[in-house]
Amino acid sequence: MDMGRESRWEKDAMTVEIMFALVTAAVLAAAVFGALLVPALVVGVSEPAGKSLLVVGIVLAAFAAVRRVVRVLLRFDARRHRGR
Secondary structure (H helix, E strand, C coil), X not given: CCCCCCCHHHHHHHHHHHHXXXXXXXXXXXXXXXXXXXXXXXXXXXXXXXXXXXXXXXXXXXXXXXXXXXXXXHHHHHHHHHCC
């Protein structure tokens, strides 16, 4: 193979790592969103507070998901460059 081109194994490893990052990010986002909103639903909050919690939950869940994807993929790239 040419230098600088990924082998089939490397492409498959990247695909698996991307899927792992996306799935774990989705699970983490759901957990963050649920951890914020379930107690609010159990206790019961007013409508403005509920909407605020909903927005905060969405923002925190999105941030956690993006952070997870970036972290997993950067860690994969670092391992790949080290040759592991």
